[in-house]
Amino acid sequence: MDKKVAIDGNSAIAEGVRLARAQVVAAYPITPQTPMVERVADFIDEGRLDAKYIAVESEHSALSAVVGAALMGTRTFTATAGAGLALMHEIVGVAAGNRLPIVMGIANRALPSPWSLQVDHSDTMAEKDMGWIQLYASNCQEALDYTLLAYRIGEEVRLPVMVCIDGFFLTHTTEVAELPDQEKVDRFLPAYDRGDVYLDPDNPMTINQLNSAETFTELRYAHNQALNEVINLFPKIAEEFKDIFGRQHSLCRDFECEDADVVVVTLGSSSGTARKVVQRMRANGMKAGALQVSCFRPFPKEDVIGKLKGAKSVAVIDRSWALGTDGPLSQEIKSAFHSAGIDIPIYNFVAGLGGRDLNEKTIENVIHSTVELVEKDEKRLYPIWIDVKKEVI
Amino acid sequence: MTEKEFRILSRGGQGAVTAAHILVEAAVLSDKYAQAVPNFGQERKGAPVYTFARLSDKPIESHTYVYNPDIVVMFDSFLMELGIDPLEGIGEDSILIINDRELPHGIRDSFKKVGLVDAWSITHEVIGNVPPNAAMLGAIAKTTGLLDIESIMEAIVNVMGEKIGQVNAKCAKTAYERTVVYEG
Structure with a gap:
């Protein structure tokens, strides 16, 4: 049993x-x-x-x-x-x-x-x-x-x-x-x-x-x-x-993505944290969604596009370095959307490096920043390092 | 039960990580969900250690540290002298469980409820010179009422094994009985 x-x-x-x-x-x-x-x-x-x-x-x-x-x-x-x-x-x-x-x-x-x-x-x-x-x-x-x-x-x-x-x-x-x-x-x-x-x-x-x-x-x-x-x-x-x-698994797992103003995309343990944040934001009237990419290789482009295409904007969190360019997860998402000819704003955030807690506040910041960038129609060619402590630099 | 978040303040070697693991085992026995998140670093014996836990009726999604604890567990009130603040991030309904002979001055009014346990003396009396974690678990059960003492005792035996587990379970029970709860 x-x-x-x-x-x-x-x-x-x-x-x-x-x-x-x-x-x-x-x-x-x-x-x-x-x-x-x-x-x-x-x-x-x-x-x-x-x-x-x-x-x-x-x-x-x-x-x-x-x-x-x-x-x-x-x-x-x-x-x-x-x-x-x-x-x-x-x-x-x-x-x-x-x-x-x-x-x-x-x-x-x-x-x-x-x-x-x-x-x-x-x-x-x-x-x-x-x-x-x-x-x-x-x-x-x-x-x-x-x-x-x-x-x-x-x-x-x-x-x-x-x-x-x-x-x-x-x-x-x-x-x-x-x-x-x-x-x-x-x-x-x-x-x-x-x-x-x-x-x-x-x-x-x-x-x-x-x-x-x-x-x-x-x-x-x-x-x-x-x-x-x-x-x-x-x-x-x-x-x-x-x-x-009796348990369902998928290439990527969507949560409240369909009508979302912002969907946050993650890999690994912060995916659950993102779902919790989305749940709370939804209860407060904010249309957020979360997508966990479970299978990164091969990259499930069709599935990811299918689950994200109803969203108004996408925020991709990379928990890895993006030295000199976008983070790897963001590169995949942007490339898939471009290839499919779908044009929605996609922003890349870098967070949670070297053991820093990728906590609920960071994910909330990512979602709020994305809303702001979309409202201002501001383009970003490079990722946003969301949880950098300016005073340490 | 809505999700309850724990912050456990201790020193390396006091068994807080094992205590958090036992909380999860007790949750399994109580048909609840729980999570123990140790904050590992380059730890050493005697240094302050933060350990976090969550307890709920539903599966737990967050995989982060705890910033606004519903329950603060202080294994060693001397930690306050090192600048570790049990009040950090607490809310109006937060509960404190503290290991000391008497309540440290001024702490009572900051929490909705405080459980005071002399975990060192109880542990010495029941077992000997070992970590106070089993006694702290008994005090948690008494003060919070979130898990019953029988589940805690069974979980201790499951995690520590029959021989060491039984005496630690007895220690938890004794602490459960002797914890003084200040409320209202």
């Missing part, structure tokens, strides 16, 4: 990995991801997860080890955060290019420098174009559910998936969530099918060799098609998920 539990984001992903029956795990601990891999290691030690844990000396080796294990045809897991993900960068491309359905838990942490232990999305945004699927959870239940969805979807299209949770605001935040029954998970996620191509010592072959210009483009093209296929696949698998577990 499903069970309600008090669980933090790190443990939620670890429970997802246990329920998914991952077979090989390699990881290197780094704040704020450490409890995630410790929990998985505990499960293996306690005999609750029948997996091989490979202890490694760096993140580069951690991902390399699971790439090897995935090439042998096993269900794998690794996890990291911040600079650890940056150290993996080379192998991030290898994992995706070899079409390996690895699942990686990410405890989002700001990249240095300046050094920070705390959240922003600069680590995963630096890897956004490497051909992985990227999911961003807004609470601990989604962290667990997205881990199961990650295995199922990643294995169908044979691509790796990052399940991203905000450092501390999700990794170390305890909430009430439903821990699904193993039998249900087994029904949703059958045993891993390694397909026809895998490394077999009895039948040796080479995988991942040097490629010529004759085929490189075509392999990338096929990779891109597989990634974009997720847009069609996600809703179908989410429907199956709902039938089994």
Whole structure:
């Protein structure tokens, strides 16, 4: 039977990995991801997860080890955060290019420098174009559910998936969530099918060799098609998920967007906060809306446009750096709207960097600033850094 | 119950993060929703620690710190000497739970309700030289009435394990009985 539990984001992903029956795990601990891999290691030690844990000396080796294990045809897991993900960068491309359905838990942490232990999305945004699927959870239940969805979807299209949770605001935040029954998970996620191509010592072959210009483009093209296929696949698998577990998930989650004067668009844990702010503003007669982008890669352009097109204006909050240009989430939204030929005012805000609380007041400020800019018909080519303390500069 | 927000003021090593986790476990047992948000940094033993929690009948959407607490829990009134202000952000209906032998001067009038508990003495008496978090949970149950003491005791055992949990649950119960509530 499903069970309600008090669980933090790190443990939620670890429970997802246990329920998914991952077979090989390699990881290197780094704040704020450490409890995630410790929990998985505990499960293996306690005999609750029948997996091989490979202890490694760096993140580069951690991902390399699971790439090897995935090439042998096993269900794998690794996890990291911040600079650890940056150290993996080379192998991030290898994992995706070899079409390996690895699942990686990410405890989002700001990249240095300046050094920070705390959240922003600069680590995963630096890897956004490497051909992985990227999911961003807004609470601990989604962290667990997205881990199961990650295995199922990643294995169908044979691509790796990052399940991203905000450092501390999700990794170390305890909430009430439903821990699904193993039998249900087994029904949703059958045993891993390694397909026809895998490394077999009895039948040796080479995988991942040097490629010529004759085929490189075509392999990338096929990779891109597989990634974009997720847009069609996600809703179908989410429907199956709902039938089994009773919870609805989507590529992007809209809240009161239809007739909104301003919709605030977010990734990660601030999405729930935005919904709460919108609820209060609506009660006070202000027509606000909120859109959570759950799947950032592939970017669900049609869904996002569909859910935003009734809005009079859009405020995109990037919880990552926008050095020299717009933030990455804003670039996606503006590009989608421009391509679709829809002209509504879209403003980009940068907030919540390096662990600064992206709180209700900041989100209210974003919404009020957007209303003001629209009223004055003021254009902005560059983002607005909404929560900068001028006195510190 | 509308959403209630907690700000827990403590020092590193006093077990406030575990206490907040136990609050969430007690909410699960009471068929409620809750959230514990630790404010982690480069923490060390003895340094002031802020921990936040939320409790509600409905799922909790906010993932932020607490700025306007309905309930302030002060694990150590000496924190005031370090400039930690229990009055920060409170409203007319805010409640205080404080660990001390007597009420610090002038604090009573700032809160709608104050629960005073000598958590150090009770913890020493029931368990020994361990953090006062179980006693503080008993005082929270008594002062706020938001969670019953039985749920708190069961949650303590679930989180701490049978052996350590039972004695801590007893400590929470004792604190529940000895908390003095000033109201009106």
